Amino acid sequence: SPDSPWWRDAVIYQIYPRSWSDSDGDGIGDLPGITARLPYLRDLGVDAVWLSPFYVSPMNDAGYDVADYRDIDPRFGTLHDAEVLIDTAHALGLKVLVDLVPNHTSSEHEWFRAALAAEPGSPERARYIFREGAGPHGDLPPNNWRSVFGGRGWSRVPDPDGTPGQWYLHIFDTTQPDVNWENEEVRAEYDDILRFWLDRGVDGFRVDVAHGLVKDQTFPDTTGSMHTAENAPGHRMPMWDQDGVHDIYRRWRRILDEYTVPGDPDSERILCAEAWVQPEEALARYVRPDEMHQAFNFEFLDTRWDPAGYRHVITESYRSNDAVGAPTTWVLSNHDVLRHATRLAVAQEGYRPNGIGADDPQPDPELGLRRARAATTMMLALPGGAYVYQGEELGLPEHTTMPDEWRQDPIFHRTKGTDEFALGRDGCRVPMAWAKDEPSLGFGPSAKTWLPQPEAYAALAVDQQDGVPGSTLSLYRDLLAYRRKHRFGHGALAWHELDGPEALAFTNTSGDGTRTVLCLTNFGDEPASLPNGDVIISSGPLDDGRVPTDTTVWLRLPTGHDR
Numbered sequence: 001s002p003d004s005p006w007w008r009d010a011v012i013y014q015i016y017p018r019s020w021s022d023s024d025g026d027g028i029g030d031l032p033g034i035t036a037r038l039p040y041l042r043d044l045g046v047d048a049v050w051l052s053p054f055y056v057s058p059m060n061d062a063g064y065d066v067a068d069y070r071d072i073d074p075r076f077g078t079l080h081d082a083e084v085l086i087d088t089a090h091a092l093g094l095k096v097l098v099d100l101v102p103n104h105t106s107s108e109h110e111w112f113r114a115a116l117a118a119e120p121g122s123p124e125r126a127r128y129i130f131r132e133g134a135g136p137h138g139d140l141p142p143n144n145w146r147s148v149f150g151g152r153g154w155s156r157v158p159d160p161d162g163t164p165g166q167w168y169l170h171i172f173d174t175t176q177p178d179v180n181w182e183n184e185e186v187r188a189e190y191d192d193i194l195r196f197w198l199d200r201g202v203d204g205f206r207v208d209v210a211h212g213l214v215k216d217q218t219f220p221d222t223t224g225s226m227h228t229a230e231n232a233p234g235h236r237m238p239m240w241d242q243d244g245v246h247d248i249y250r251r252w253r254r255i256l257d258e259y260t261v262p263g264d265p266d267s268e269r270i271l272c273a274e275a276w277v278q279p280e281e282a283l284a285r286y287v288r289p290d291e292m293h294q295a296f297n298f299e300f301l302d303t304r305w306d307p308a309g310y311r312h313v314i315t316e317s318y319r320s321n322d323a324v325g326a327p328t329t330w331v332l333s334n335h336d337v338l339r340h341a342t343r344l345a346v347a348q349e350g351y352r353p354n355g356i357g358a359d360d361p362q363p364d365p366e367l368g369l370r371r372a373r374a375a376t377t378m379m380l381a382l383p384g385g386a387y388v389y390q391g392e393e394l395g396l397p398e399h400t401t402m403p404d405e406w407r408q409d410p411i412f413h414r415t416k417g418t419d420e421f422a423l424g425r426d427g428c429r430v431p432m433a434w435a436k437d438e439p440s441l442g443f444g445p446s447a448k449t450w451l452p453q454p455e456a457y458a459a460l461a462v463d464q465q466d467g468v469p470g471s472t473l474s475l476y477r478d479l480l481a482y483r484r485k486h487r488f489g490h491g492a493l494a495w496h497e498l499d500g501p502e503a504l505a506f507t508n509t510s511g512d513g514t515r516t517v518l519c520l521t522n523f524g525d526e527p528a529s530l531p532n533g534d535v536i537i538s539s540g541p542l543d544d545g546r547v548p549t550d551t552t553v554w555l556r557l558p559t560g561h562d563r
């Protein structure tokens with residue numbers, strides 16, 4: 001209904017602040033740069049932006065290592081710049097989500113500095129997870145937990161008197177100590193951080209590692225890798241998806257709801273879970289009515305280019321989410337995974353977070369782009385909400401040939417020379433391409449960029465695609481405009497059975513009740529025929545009225561089908 005909360009069908013654009021728009025030419029994107037380009041997002045037709053972290057940080061994990069949750073890193077700007085950004089977005093009709101990183105702080109956070117200076121057993125240490133080591137001298141880690149970024153999940157620190165002391169847990173980098181969510185002081189502090197940003201007008205939070213905050217307090221040894229186990233149904237690891245996390249989100253939901261103006265669904269503030277949890281039923285527990293509003297559907301993102309796989313994940317996610325009354329939240333790319341314009345052209349087993357290196361077989365860029373356009377066209381026909389990651393609207397590929405000396409991701413540095421080696425995530429974090437002939441492709445006023453832009457980006461720059469029929473940018477604008485106009489996000493999905501197994505088709509009976517649109521994706525090698533109706537949008541050129549391989553079409557069915 002028209003008074004349904006805004007977020008239930010929203011399309012939200014992820015900005016990676018470091019790489020979107022650089023106003024001062026230092027090669028690092030910043031908040032004034034973002035503010036200046038917000039009209040581009042209004043014209044693209046999204047409802048909101050989510051900004052990856054912009055807080056004070058030593059940037060050991062690109063800002064996911066927060067040293068001060070209530071201030072902006074000087075590389076990105078000031079608190080005033082953030083307020084201007086939020087106000088400007090609102091004036092343009094865009095909501096603003098910020099990133100909340102509650103699983104760990106930076107080791108440069110004042111709490112962790114205080115913890116190191118304090119005695120074992122002190123209240124300062126109780127905000128983190130310190131334990132005595134194993135072995136006769138305590139020189140072995142307390143258990144066998146690994147870091148998601150490679151290597152041990154524990155590091156040892158000296159006691160204040162300088163003698164070898166306790167170990168602290170870090171599920172990610174050594175400079176990202178895990179916070180102790182059993183501690184009420186910790187809970188109160190993050191309540192206050194939420195209020196700090198809510199008071200500055202943000203419309204919600206994307207919650208980092210939402211499945212990781214609470215640990216099994218017996219700290220048992222684990223079997224299985226941190227990555228496969230994040231995603232393996234039925235194999236719950238002691239640091240992921242523990243029941244206790246849900247208490248935290250119920251508490252946060254009550255805080256957010258205080259900010260809702262009664263009777264005004266447009267005023268709702270939201271929480272979106274970054275939870276790598278499977279199956280869909282387990283993920284749906286994060287979006288129960290008194291918990292979060294959204295949870296990224298990573299099982300959809302992880303699906304191979306295969307009609308049966310997509311049908312399964314789409315069916316299961318509606319089944320699970322309908323049961324709790326939540327919309328699904330579709331996503332194909334973000335700053336942690338291979339961009340889908342590259343990923344969909346490779347066998348996907350094990351792509352995350354290994355990346356693709358210059359010496360690996362290079363995926364076919366045309367195939368990747370064709371599939372990416374088809375996948376997005378399918379995604380945006382689905383009821384629910386969706387996220388798009390900066391640059392995917394240009395069809396930007398992963399930077400797969402980046403020289404190693406540029407790489408910054410701690411995954412690369414922590415695993416180099418080990419049998420866990422992975423290239424990491426720099427290839428999807430390269431600065432945007434705005435203008436083909438400008439220095440840094442228009443990213444900023446100078447030629448400097450913190451990561452190198454691949455050659456292929458020039459031809460894909462915004463100014464090369466803007467207003468060009470058939471360009472990826474035009475496709476995104478058309479899809480988003482039609483989707484918004486006819487309220488696809490509130491529509492009803494029904495599978496449409498076809499003769500062969502090679503195509504996948506469903507109808508969306510639009511939320512505005514005016515039409516039934518068939519969305520057909522051809523995964524097969526032969527062109528697929530279309531039922532009678534008017535083609536509205538196609539992800540690529542049609543072949544004599546038929547749908548070529550790796551193409552998605554939206555088709556309006558004749559009135560008999562309209563309800």
Ligand code: TEU
Pocket residue numbers: 061064065101148172208209274276335336337352353
């Ligand atoms: O990622 C969390 C996440 O669960 C990782 O395990 C993910 O699998 C990993 O990035 C490998 O692909 C979030 C952020 O999105 C990521 O950028 C941060 O590095 C991480 O948390 C730590 O804050």
